[in-house]
Structure formats: C-alpha cells, structure tokens
C-alpha cells in the first residue's frame with residue numbers, strides 16, 4: 001500500500017510539473033505572439049429589437065497559435081492578466097478594433113460602434129486611459145464609435161478612480177457597458193453612481209430563463225431596473241426564438257447571441273450592417 005501511495009504521489013507530481021511546464025511554454029509563446037501579432041479579432045453583432053439594426057459589434061480576440069491552432073480567450077486571457085501581458089494585448093485589440101471601425105465608417109457601411117472588452121486587472125491603471133486616447137488619436141476614430149465593456153468587478157475595485165475615468169470616457173462620447181451583469185453582486189445604489197449606458201444581462205440568466213421562474217424573475221427585474229435608471233439593456237447569449245420572443249415581451253432593447261450570429265470575421269459581420277444604420 002505504501003508503494004502504491006508513493007506511485008500516486010509521483011504521478012501527481014508529474015502532472016503538476018507538466019501543468020507548470022505547459023504554463024511556462026504558453027507564457028513564452030504569448031510573449032512571442034504579441035511581437036508577431038498572431039491574434040485575430042472576431043466580431044459579434046448586437047441587434048436593436050425595434051429596428052432590427054446592428055448597433056454595435058463586440059470584438060472578441062482569438063490567438064492563431066502556430067502549433068495549437070486557434071485558441072479561444074479562455075485559454076490565454078487569464079495567463080495574460082497574471083503575467084501583465086494583458087496591457088500589450090489590450091493595446092493590440094484596441095488598435096485593431098478601432099482601425100476596423102474607422103474603415104467601416106469610411107466605406108459608408110453605417111456608423112456601427114465597436115465594443116472592446118477591458119480586463120478588470122488593468123482597468124485601474126493609468127495606461128488604460130493612455131492606450132484608449134492614443135489609439136483614438138492614431139486611428140482618427142470618433143469616440144462615439146467606441147464602446148467599452150467592463151465587468152461589475154472592475155467597477156467595484158476602486159470606485160473613486162473608476163468613476164472619474166468612466167466620466168471622462170463618457171464625456172468624450174464613448175459608450176460604457178457593464179458586461180456579465182447579474183453575476184457580480186453589485187447593488188442598485190452602487191450602480192447608479194457610475195456613468196453607465198448599457199447593462200448586458202449575463203448569458204446564464206438567458207440560458208435558464210425558459211426553464212427557471214427565478215431566472216425569469218431576475219431578467220424581468222434587471223430590465224425594469226435598467227429602464228428606471230435610463231440604461232440600455234442587451235441580452236447576451238440569445239440562442240433561440242423562444243428566448244427572443246420572451247425578451248421582446250419584457251421590453252429588452254437589444255440582443256446578442258448565436259441566434260443572430262456567432263462571432264465572425266470583420267468581412268463576414270459586414271453583411272449584417274444596414275447603410276441607413278446611423279447613430
């Protein structure tokens with residue numbers, strides 16, 4: 001039994017080592033990937049339920065790894081946050097997304113906003129603001145065509161600074177959206193102090209809404225609350241017509257999800273744009 005225990009321990013040890021090695025390898029790959037720009041953005045439309053127009057497209061990053069193929073963000077965002085590389089990655093995402101939005105505007109494809117996810121890990125830092133300003137400057141994109149998605153946890157970290165930063169961005173005409181809303185335990189009294197345009201109801205509530213009356217009640221409450229605070233409501237992760245109908249009945253403003261489109265290349269997402277789609 002003793003020998004057996006030792007073997008199990010050895011196996012465990014080996015697995016831990018493998019895991020650590022994989023991490024080290026992926027981290028050095030990530031450094032190289034930033035130099036070589038091995039990333040691509042896919043875009044997912046948000047659609048206004050009243051007009052059917054695309055209001056905004058969310059930029060979602062993918063890593064074209066030379067050996068492992070296309071990696072989804074859950075494979076490398078955490079690593080980039082923990083290693084501090086998220087700042088460089090965000091720079092790349094902002095630059096690429098704003099360049100694309102500018103191109104769409106110049107092609108008269110309509111004034112569609114581009115939405116960029118900002119990690120709570122580096123949202124606090126001064127360089128986020130500088131990154132945003134320098135990208136707008138370099139691309140010539142008007143701030144009204146840039147949307148920022150932040151999570152509730154980012155709001156709750158350092159509220160004085162965050163509030164001021166958001167005011168400044170909002171003052172320039174940017175749209176501020178709160179991502180994954182409903183999962184971060186922020187209170188109503190807390191939320192209304194921030195200059196927020198939009199709440200994005202987390203996908204899990206939309207997923208469970210049809211089978212759970214509690215989740216249905218939460219969705220109803222979020223929509224009512226957002227309306228009373230004059231915020232726009234986006235339901236994320238909408239996959240079925242049933243969900244769409246229910247959300248429409250509840251007075252939800254916009255939807256995003258596989259029902260409309262998966263995240264796709266810039267070229268593919270253009271097919272959803274309507275030329276009269278002005279802000």
Ligand code: C2E
Pocket residue numbers: 044059060061072073074077093117118119179180203236237238239256257258259263
């Ligand atoms: P998120 O911001 O909540 O983005 C939505 C995620 O849900 C995306 O996954 C999208 O593909 C997926 N999704 C959209 N509609 C549906 C649907 O109808 N059904 C289902 N099952 N899923 C749907 P993705 O692209 O894998 O991104 C995952 C997360 O990675 C994002 O969650 C975001 O938190 C993070 N992320 C992605 N790109 C970036 C980025 O450029 N910077 C930062 N900091 N984070 C990013």
Ligand code: CA
Pocket residue numbers: 058117149179
């Ligand atoms: Ca998002």
Ligand code: CA
Pocket residue numbers: 179180200202203236
């Ligand atoms: Ca989300």
Ligand code: CA
Pocket residue numbers: 180
């Ligand atoms: Ca999410």
